[in-house]
Amino acid sequence: MSQTPFVAPPTTETVYGIEHLTKRYGRGKAAQSTRPANQDISLQIVPGEIFGLLGSNGAGKSTLIRQMVNLVAPSEGRITLFGYDIARKPDAVTRYVAYMPQKPTALLDLTAEEAIYFTGHLRGMSRADAKKAAAQLVQEWGLGEVRNKAVRHLSGGQNRLVGLAITLVADRPVMILDEPTNELDPSFRRQVWDSLKELNNQRGTTIILVTHNIQEAEQIIGRVAIMSQGRVVGLGRVGELKEKIDRSVRLELFLKPERAELAEPALHSFENARELKPNQWIVLVPRDNAEDDIHRILSGVRLENLEDFRVHTATLEDVYMAYTGRAIEDEEGV
Amino acid sequence: MVATRRFVLNFWDLFVIQLANWRWSWPATLINGLLVPLTTFFFFKMITSGDSTQINLYLISGNIIVSLLFTTMYGTCARFAFMRTFGVLDYYATLPVYKPLLVLAVNCGFLVLTLPTAFLTLLLGEWFFSLQVSVNPTFIILVPLASFSLSAVGAFVGVVAPNFDTATTISGILQFVFMGASPVLIPAERLPEIVQWFSYLLPSTYAADALRLSLTEQYSGRFFLDLAFLIIFDLAAMIFVASKMEWRQG
Numbered sequence: 152m153s154q155t156p157f158v159a160p161p162t163t164e165t166v167y168g169i170e171h172l173t174k175r176y177g178r179g180k181a182a183q184s185t186r187p188a189n190q191d192i193s194l195q196i197v198p199g200e201i202f203g204l205l206g207s208n209g210a211g212k213s214t215l216i217r218q219m220v221n222l223v224a225p226s227e228g229r230i231t232l233f234g235y236d237i238a239r240k241p242d243a244v245t246r247y248v249a250y251m252p253q254k255p256t257a258l259l260d261l262t263a264e265e266a267i268y269f270t271g272h273l274r275g276m277s278r279a280d281a282k283k284a285a286a287q288l289v290q291e292w293g294l295g296e297v298r299n300k301a302v303r304h305l306s307g308g309q310n311r312l313v314g315l316a317i318t319l320v321a322d323r324p325v326m327i328l329d330e331p332t333n334e335l336d337p338s339f340r341r342q343v344w345d346s347l348k349e350l351n352n353q354r355g356t357t358i359i360l361v362t363h364n365i366q367e368a369e370q371i372i373g374r375v376a377i378m379s380q381g382r383v384v385g386l387g388r389v390g391e392l393k394e395k396i397d398r399s400v401r402l403e404l405f406l407k408p409e410r411a412e413l414a415e416p417a418l419h420s421f422e423n424a425r426e427l428k429p430n431q432w433i434v435l436v437p438r439d440n441a442e443d444d445i446h447r448i449l450s451g452v453r454l455e456n457l458e459d460f461r462v463h464t465a466t467l468e469d470v471y472m473a474y475t476g477r478a479i480e481d482e483e484g485v
Numbered sequence: 486m487v488a489t490r491r492f493v494l495n496f497w498d499l500f501v502i503q504l505a506n507w508r509w510s511w512p513a514t515l516i517n518g519l520l521v522p523l524t525t526f527f528f529f530k531m532i533t534s535g536d537s538t539q540i541n542l543y544l545i546s547g548n549i550i551v552s553l554l555f556t557t558m559y560g561t562c563a564r565f566a567f568m569r570t571f572g573v574l575d576y577y578a579t580l581p582v583y584k585p586l587l588v589l590a591v592n593c594g595f596l597v598l599t600l601p602t603a604f605l606t607l608l609l610g611e612w613f614f615s616l617q618v619s620v621n622p623t624f625i626i627l628v629p630l631a632s633f634s635l636s637a638v639g640a641f642v643g644v645v646a647p648n649f650d651t652a653t654t655i656s657g658i659l660q661f662v663f664m665g666a667s668p669v670l671i672p673a674e675r676l677p678e679i680v681q682w683f684s685y686l687l688p689s690t691y692a693a694d695a696l697r698l699s700l701t702e703q704y705s706g707r708f709f710l711d712l713a714f715l716i717i718f719d720l721a722a723m724i725f726v727a728s729k730m731e732w733r734q735g
Contacts, residue, residue: 220579223734241732245581257576260506273498273580301509 160233160247160324166357167196167219167325172228174214187226188214189381199355201347201371203362203389205471206378212361213253215378216327219359220250232325249274249323253330253361255314259303263294263313266302267320274321281320288316291346293339307334315343319350326350327359332367340364344371369467377474385474393465396473399423399435402445403461406430410456417451424448425472430458435469496586499577503594511598518556518602519609522548525670526613538616539672545610545618546696547670550631550689552606554660556599557592557632558639559653564591565643565730566652578732585727592636592723596629603628618700623708627699630715631692635663637722638688644730663689688718 160166172192177185189211196202206212217223219230221237221244229236235243258266264285271281289298292312297305302313311334318326331347332340348371350356362368369389377385377392385392406414411430418424423435436444445462465473507514529544568574577587611618639656646652663669667684668676676684684690695711698704 217734221733222575222578242581245579248579250575250579252572252575254572255576256571257573258502260509261502265505269498269502270580273495273582275581 163234164197165195165231166198166233167194167359168231168234169194169196169215169219170228170230172215172218172225172230174211174218174223175226187381189218189378192228192381192383194376194383194386196357196359198357199351200373201351201358201360203360203365203368203372203375203467204378205362205365205375205467207475207477209380210378210475211381212378213329214381216250216329216359216361220244220248220327247323248325248327249318249321251314251318251326251328251331253333255310255317258317260301262299263302263305263309263316264289264298266313267316270317271320274323276321284320285316288320292316292342308336308339311335312339319346322354322356324355325357325359329361330363331360332362332364340367344368347371365467365471372467375467375470377471379475385470389467389470392470392474393467396435396465396470399465399469399473400438400441400445401463401465401469402434402436402448403427403463404432404434404448404452404457405459406432406452407456407458414452414456417448417453420451421448425477433469433472435465435473492583492586495581495583496590499582499587499590500593503590504597507594507598511601514556514560514598515602515605518552518599519605521555522552522606523609525551526610530613541610541614541616542618542697542700543670543672545607545614545616546700547693548610549603549606549628549696550635550669550693551664552602553599553632553635553692554663554689556602557595557636558660558663559656560595560598560639561591561636562639562643562646562656563649563653564595565640565726566646566649567643569644569730570649574730574732584730584732585723588640588723588727588730592633592640595636596632599632600628603632619702621699621702623699623704623712624696627692627695627712627715630712630719631688631696633719634688634692634715634722637719637726638663640726641722641729644726663687667693669693688715691715691718 170193173190174188175185176188192215204212204215214223218225221241224238229238231237232243233247237244258269261269267288268281268285271284272278276284289295292315294309294312294316297309302310305313311331315328315331318328332343335343344367347358351358351371360368360372372389374388375386375392376383404418408430418432418434421434424432426432434448436448449460525548526544529540533540607618607620610616638659642655642659643652646655666676666680667687667690669689673681673684691711691714695708695715698708698711
């Protein structure tokens, strides 16, 4: 991405300041009687960081980021962007933030290159720069062969790449990406993470990510907020959060489908055992006594009932599980 | 100066996006817009032998309005309802885009899309009824004004209706209300008195009347009143629609 930053933001200690944010959908009594989509959220995002928002379906992540780009008005609390209250100065968002929604629905009848060009031009790039940037992004993201095809006729993955290119065009100082790697194959997922990391390193772009792909995102995320039932239940650097649960070792067990019934009763008897997917279990074992505990668990489930097993230290996914009590689901957020 | 330039560039981009959106769908719009006028021409010619210049003139000018009802009014309604319901507005809301310019761009996009329909209706009407009408500068001004007045109504329904299906249903009903409750195809004096009074509220009344007077070059006070109504209605309606269109979910 060779374009120069388009709008330099004011120098502030925080990019986003979120104070006691609550959102209740509906009006009047209906709004009061339903569970808030998010509740009393306070956090700050500092310049140049890559911030991750983790949460399962219904955790309130999508509501939070829609509030951050001014698409949803908070019921209580306020959001500042580079010191500006975005409710009072909404153009701060349009000037400084590029937002990639989970399901892009605009510009579907335009070709990929046109969609990128128009977004760049609407963001204030000159016609020539926007054209150049669109051509460059099309090449970079492997969209050359479909550059003249309407976006609606592209595959899910190609559509995602167009959405990403649209977000990247015109170099906004802040990027908010909702599930940027959904529907992408592994090589493109790798390219997305590398590209975001490079953007962050070279241009100091502040990146806010919502993703279910936490194992991959862990490589680039600096700080993370873990959301559950509309609240932030964990917040800090990935390392810090890991340290808090690092007394655990993760034992991952893959059961033979035909023998799963024989192993599961034993697994249910361990307090920290959880089923991640059918026939895939994880047990968090205290580090101090790991050797004995692992032996005890493997004896209980019996090796002949297992297809495979792995032992490793805590990952971001374990942090998530420790805070929320469940595995992150690969579903659409709220 | 810089702000004006930004406005113009902003509008142009939004307008071209609308045109680009419809480059795949214009044949369907053309057919859709011509279907009712052609059917009406055919049946009226069968019934009335097409020998009354006055009636034929009503049919031609009225059917231009009908073609606009079936294309611009319905189209803008569906477009705005779609943009609201399916999150397209989110895209524009997160860009430095002026809301009124988006409304104007969508309306202008539909105007360009329906101009061929309006002119083809006129030409086919002339051919069907062997009638020579005057296509003059006022006609060229009136078609956009008429189109905007109807598309603004469609846009209003599109931005206030609770969902896409409701919006298109209301718009479908309004097409027939505008067609039947204003002197578009039927002379005003043949409408029931209460309907005549009601018709004064509908922009289609003024659009159809002005078109008729323009095609016969009768530039009376009534023509200028029609013109003034359409200009004021179009401006007010566009501003009203932009103010009602919510970027932000409350």
